[in-house]
Amino acid sequence: MNQVTEQPKTSRIIGIGGSLPSNIVDNHYFEKIVDTSDEWIRERSGIIQRRFVDDDKLNSDLSAESGMNAIKNAGLTPEDIDVIILATCTPDRLIPSCSVSVQDKIGAVNAAAFDLNAACSGFVYGLITANAMIVSGQSKYILLIGTELLTRVTNFKDRSTCVLFGDASGAVVLGPSFDSRGLLGQYMGSDGSLLDLITMPCGGTELPPTPQRLKENLNCIQMKGNETYKHAVTRLVDSSVRALASANMNADDIDLVFPHQANTRILQSVAKRLKISYEDKFFINLPHVGNTSAASIPVAINEALETGRLQPGMTILLVAFGGGLTFGGAVLQY
Ligand code: ACO
DSSP states (O other): OOOOOSOOSEEEEEEEEEEOOSEEEETHHHHTTSSOOHHHHHHHHOOOEEEEOOTTOOHHHHHHHHHHHHHHHTTOOGGGOOEEEEEOSSOSOSSSOHHHHHHHHHTOTTOEEEEEOOGGGHHHHHHHHHHHHHHTTSOSOEEEEEEEEGGGGOOTTOHHHHTTBOEEEEEEEEEEESSSOEEEEEEEEEOGGGTTSEEOOSSSSSSOOOHHHHHTTTTSOEEOHHHHHHHHHHHHHHHHHHHHHHTTOOGGGOSEEEEOOSOHHHHHHHHHHHTOOHHHHBOOOHHHHOBOGGGHHHHHHHHHHHTTOSOTTOEEEEEEEETTTEEEEEEEEO
């Protein structure tokens, strides 16, 4: 474990990486398997295409790729990493955590490793957790990965969900910051009274898998989309306001917003309520990657870095909402 001699003020992103499967699936694919249309999917969700992972790839494979890219981008080696946090709700196995396979695959021999499941809010939850570990002096370099293989838990007979999801991985390395760059404000929350809005009922200890339950696809994600929609708008706005307040900032201070990419209509509505320009300041990649849950924010950050949209010194807002319900926001100077 790296020794931290001086108490950091906060933590900051020092490396960014990503990994997207090469198999691109457009909306027309779903016209052949369920009663839907390219037009419906585009209009109601904003999604045009998404990526499907190859059958022989695991969550830990994608995580190792994006993690290594982030470590290289940070100018570090795997041996420098103290902790790996893998935000995911689609791990390789329930036991042990998927993060330990990543630890082994990348050779992060000095790292502790654990998974964090907060559904689509996992990356924001992970960022806030990692920050606390760094600021306390417990850890110096933390690899935070968001990865989902949602197509492995999708019911391809359910048109209300199967058109939405994609597979992806994104990662950042966080390190100590001694100046104004880094995490400046944060908020996390949950509402477990709404756990049935987005759920995968079977596979845990409440409903262990049986042939009948598998036949009923209870091991796949179910979502009450329309009801979820309303909560998504409210919680994304509220989480943004609270994270900004905790940074002593307001919406005008934000250069770029990285929201969880679930639905462009939701995000337009959030932008309007926050009085932040959707066109100029919301980074949107949902149309070509779909909803990738915990991977969506780091994948967007990686794309913003690669396309030159994310620049050093920018003040950014990350805001997420997902199954749980869970929600949260973080304000950072990059
Ligand atoms: N193609 C055609 N018609 C469809 C499809 C489809 N793929 N899916 C549903 N429909 C139908 C419905 O059956 C319904 O028909 P009916 O009126 O005859 O009953 C009609 O379209 C309208 O359905 P709604 O669910 O009301 O459609 P809505 O406009 O709400 O859009 C959507 C659905 C895209 C899912 C939207 O509600 C949404 O994005 N919700 C929020 C998702 C979200 O934020 N999730 C959080 C994170 S996800 C996670 O945690 C993994």
